[in-house]
Amino acid sequence: MTHDRLLRDRAAVAGLVRRIADAAARLGRPATYMEVCGTHTHAVAAAGLRRMLPDGIRLVSGPGCPVCVTPVGYLDRALALATRPGTVLCTFGDLMRVPSSTVTLEQARAEGRDVRIVYSPRDALAIAQATGQEVVFLAVGFETTTPTIAAALAEAEASGIPNFQILPGSKLVPPALLALVDDPDLEVHGFLLPGHVSVLTGWEAFRFLAEEHDVPGAVVGFAPTDILRGVLELLEQNAGGRCAIVNLYGTVVSPQGNPTAAALVERFFAPADDSWRGFGEIPHSGLALRPEWAHRDASRIPVVLPPPREPAGCRCGEVLRGVIDPPECPLFDASCSPATPVGACMVSSEGTCSAWFRQERWGSA
Amino acid sequence: MCLAIPMRLTERGELEGAVELDGVRRTVSLMLLPDAKVGQHLLIHAGYAIGAVDEAEAEATLALLRELADTMVDP
Amino acid sequence: MTTTSRAPATLLLAHGSGGRLTRELVREAFLPVLGNPFLATLTDAAVLPELPPGRPALTTDAFVVDPAVFPGGDLGYLSVVGTVNDLAMVGARPLWLTWALVLEEGAPGELISTCATGAARAAAESGIAIVAGDTKVVPRGKGDGIYAVTAGLGVVPPGRDVGDHRIVAGDAVLVSGPIGDHGATIMACRHGLGSDDLRSDCAGEAALVEALFASGAEVHSLHDPTRGGVLAVCHETGERCGLRIHLDELAIPVRPQVRAVCDVLGLEVLSLACEGRVVAWVAARDAGRALDAVRGQGDGEGAAVIGRVTERGAGEVGLVLETAAGGRRPLDLMSGSDLPRIC
Numbered sequence: 001m002t003h004d005r006l007l008r009d010r011a012a013v014a015g016l017v018r019r020i021a022d023a024a025a026r027l028g029r030p031a032t033y034m035e036v037c038g039t040h041t042h043a044v045a046a047a048g049l050r051r052m053l054p055d056g057i058r059l060v061s062g063p064g065c066p067v068c069v070t071p072v073g074y075l076d077r078a079l080a081l082a083t084r085p086g087t088v089l090c091t092f093g094d095l096m097r098v099p100s101s102t103v104t105l106e107q108a109r110a111e112g113r114d115v116r117i118v119y120s121p122r123d124a125l126a127i128a129q130a131t132g133q134e135v136v137f138l139a140v141g142f143e144t145t146t147p148t149i150a151a152a153l154a155e156a157e158a159s160g161i162p163n164f165q166i167l168p169g170s171k172l173v174p175p176a177l178l179a180l181v182d183d184p185d186l187e188v189h190g191f192l193l194p195g196h197v198s199v200l201t202g203w204e205a206f207r208f209l210a211e212e213h214d215v216p217g218a219v220v221g222f223a224p225t226d227i228l229r230g231v232l233e234l235l236e237q238n239a240g241g242r243c244a245i246v247n248l249y250g251t252v253v254s255p256q257g258n259p260t261a262a263a264l265v266e267r268f269f270a271p272a273d274d275s276w277r278g279f280g281e282i283p284h285s286g287l288a289l290r291p292e293w294a295h296r297d298a299s300r301i302p303v304v305l306p307p308p309r310e311p312a313g314c315r316c317g318e319v320l321r322g323v324i325d326p327p328e329c330p331l332f333d334a335s336c337s338p339a340t341p342v343g344a345c346m347v348s349s350e351g352t353c354s355a356w357f358r359q360e361r362w363g364s365a
Numbered sequence: 366m367c368l369a370i371p372m373r374l375t376e377r378g379e380l381e382g383a384v385e386l387d388g389v390r391r392t393v394s395l396m397l398l399p400d401a402k403v404g405q406h407l408l409i410h411a412g413y414a415i416g417a418v419d420e421a422e423a424e425a426t427l428a429l430l431r432e433l434a435d436t437m438v439d440p
Numbered sequence: 441m442t443t444t445s446r447a448p449a450t451l452l453l454a455h456g457s458g459g460r461l462t463r464e465l466v467r468e469a470f471l472p473v474l475g476n477p478f479l480a481t482l483t484d485a486a487v488l489p490e491l492p493p494g495r496p497a498l499t500t501d502a503f504v505v506d507p508a509v510f511p512g513g514d515l516g517y518l519s520v521v522g523t524v525n526d527l528a529m530v531g532a533r534p535l536w537l538t539w540a541l542v543l544e545e546g547a548p549g550e551l552i553s554t555c556a557t558g559a560a561r562a563a564a565e566s567g568i569a570i571v572a573g574d575t576k577v578v579p580r581g582k583g584d585g586i587y588a589v590t591a592g593l594g595v596v597p598p599g600r601d602v603g604d605h606r607i608v609a610g611d612a613v614l615v616s617g618p619i620g621d622h623g624a625t626i627m628a629c630r631h632g633l634g635s636d637d638l639r640s641d642c643a644g645e646a647a648l649v650e651a652l653f654a655s656g657a658e659v660h661s662l663h664d665p666t667r668g669g670v671l672a673v674c675h676e677t678g679e680r681c682g683l684r685i686h687l688d689e690l691a692i693p694v695r696p697q698v699r700a701v702c703d704v705l706g707l708e709v710l711s712l713a714c715e716g717r718v719v720a721w722v723a724a725r726d727a728g729r730a731l732d733a734v735r736g737q738g739d740g741e742g743a744a745v746i747g748r749v750t751e752r753g754a755g756e757v758g759l760v761l762e763t764a765a766g767g768r769r770p771l772d773l774m775s776g777s778d779l780p781r782i783c
Contacts, residue, residue, distance in 0.1 A: 006690055006764050011434035013765045018436075039367050048767025092411075119631050119705065120412025122394060144367035148413045151396040196367030199408060199416040224765035225430055250422040252371075252408050258416060261397045338772060359769040363756040368706045387696035389704065390634040409704070 009225055016228040021054045023235035030056035032187060033234050034322050037194035038065030038350025039222055045355035047224040060322040061352040063176050066141050067094045068320060068344040068351045069276045072308050074169050075100035080303035081136050082113040090124035091138040093117045097347045101309035121152035128164040136298045140169040144196045146287060147261035150268045153296055165298040168289055171274060173197050174205055175285035181213040185323050190234030191217040195249040202257030203247040210243045221249040268293055278317030316343035319352050326356040369410035371418050374403050384409060443472035447552035453545050456577025465575060469552055473560035478571035486571035488536060494595040497532035499523060503588040507629050509554055512639030515586055516555030518715060520562035521644040523592035528649040529662045531602040532594030534566060539590055540574040544583030551585055566644035604680040606660035612727035613685060613747035616648060616718040616740045618693040619670050623712025624701040631705060637697045643716030648737045655733035657726035663719050671710040673719050675773050678758025687747040689764040
């Protein structure tokens, strides 16, 4: 990205901010828009976008951070697996500092467990091949990441690598959106929809929001200009009394998504009811390994789990549902901060509380 | 939730390819995008190509941004 | 120093036990390249000449970089320039270094020679002498190839006083070149990213710092953005001086290949280590003069003004970023080690 391009983007942002102000004035009432993608949460915070919006136009974060919505029980199970002799736990870096009922993965590694950070499920597969040890990959993520895990499983099968398993933790975004629009406590006038999830699912996966629930949505990318174009679109729909799902990320998003990826996921996984931190059970919102892949399913390994323990006073659940802003949690910026995180929303750099800290904390309380 | 970056496919085999961005190179899997063509810009996530960039759409977006930027230059 | 370093093909524990093999190691791997009258005596301590006038400055550092050899440098070179730069940051002219190694049994001879040669090259470039050294060998599995620990002694000339206590509201913040090259190079090595254009920026900055002083610019404070990057030095400086530092994201020079590594691995470029850069706080009116002086140095071409210092109210944050998008946000230190984001 050249300097000229950055300067032009800054000017484009200014142009969008001006148009947003005009549209907000035409709307004449407050509006709340929700994004449901941790990468959007991070991008908004990194650019300082919230403060650039006119008064009355509010951006909230929903359950878009897969790390943040992973229940404590999943981490507990992962840690229990890590204590088995000869097991190598492989994980994306984001999970390392998430609190469990006992210690974090980072602490477990310091205490001698073999826990390794990988950038790709393929790296975990390579470790299985190189070490011959039992590798368990922590398969957490949304529709963008799940196909990569399915592909790694396919490769393990094709290459005859028996010592590679996953701890399934994949979740699906549309069912969570359904839970959100059904929530009487939540008033949202539009969604900024996840650009990269949409690359895989196709943007038509979100049509139900407009057609069945009267909530408009804009599929957007991750640059500040992309996000602001989405806000403008939602404002103009609200002001004009329209309600539709619009694709503003046509650069990479198509109506139907990636069929190869869908087929691979279908081969290995089936939708299942799943537990989301803050929501409890959401029907058909997770992916379980089909029974024929039991030999790849680390959740079938019997382990002793501690009683699940959520940190006292932590209101991550309400934050994840967009019902409260982070400062309304009593722990925020007190016992819970990026340096000393208590809940998952603060640990992950894409968590709502972490993002809020980064862009809203202008002074000590 | 989904950090993914466009990188250009410079060569490919059956299931893997080499991509680059500003001289930084990586080997990625093409299992999710088997029809990827050398020269295309691919969206790379977690070591896999997950989608391809539609160059016409990319150009249209750039043109839109240029237009928006220009509105701030003229008083 | 045109002779070569010859390290044993197989490093044994005995090479660290102080007997015949230790002497051989020192005489064949280290002295040929590092040799100087002080080191050559091979006695318990170096007795140095009287210090030049001014206040002595002393620093220490440990080096555990992995991989130990990387594009643009090696642990040996890095250990010397890193120590020299610490002295330069307090306005001291670096004079003498100590160099202690902890080697792992079985460490490849080539690794040891590369690091010894690197250290020697850095010493020559920086005009310092390594006057005392030590070598220990730990059993296989108890070390990671090679670690180095240094101490550096220099002298702050009379009349020179740099430090955060001198920073005032209105000061300009400069960086001597593009940021993040070292950190990006290391992360690229670790995560299978290749590049012909990516290399560590590790280099001695003593000459650049002297040029800055010689220019007549009023230099208030200097810091090298190593671990934690520009973010860490600016955050800490803001805390220490009780003022607010504003950084302009668009003004911060970053090479495209470094930005590409950050984009691919999900890293914050402001947190990546630089091992050959200086961040300087200078009086506002001298910003141009300071920039000219730095740009005149070989490794200072990409120098830029990246921010300014303002007053700060009680309890307010000390570091603010004017974002590329045109927004503003407070900057806090990254907690924990660099974790590549994926989702």
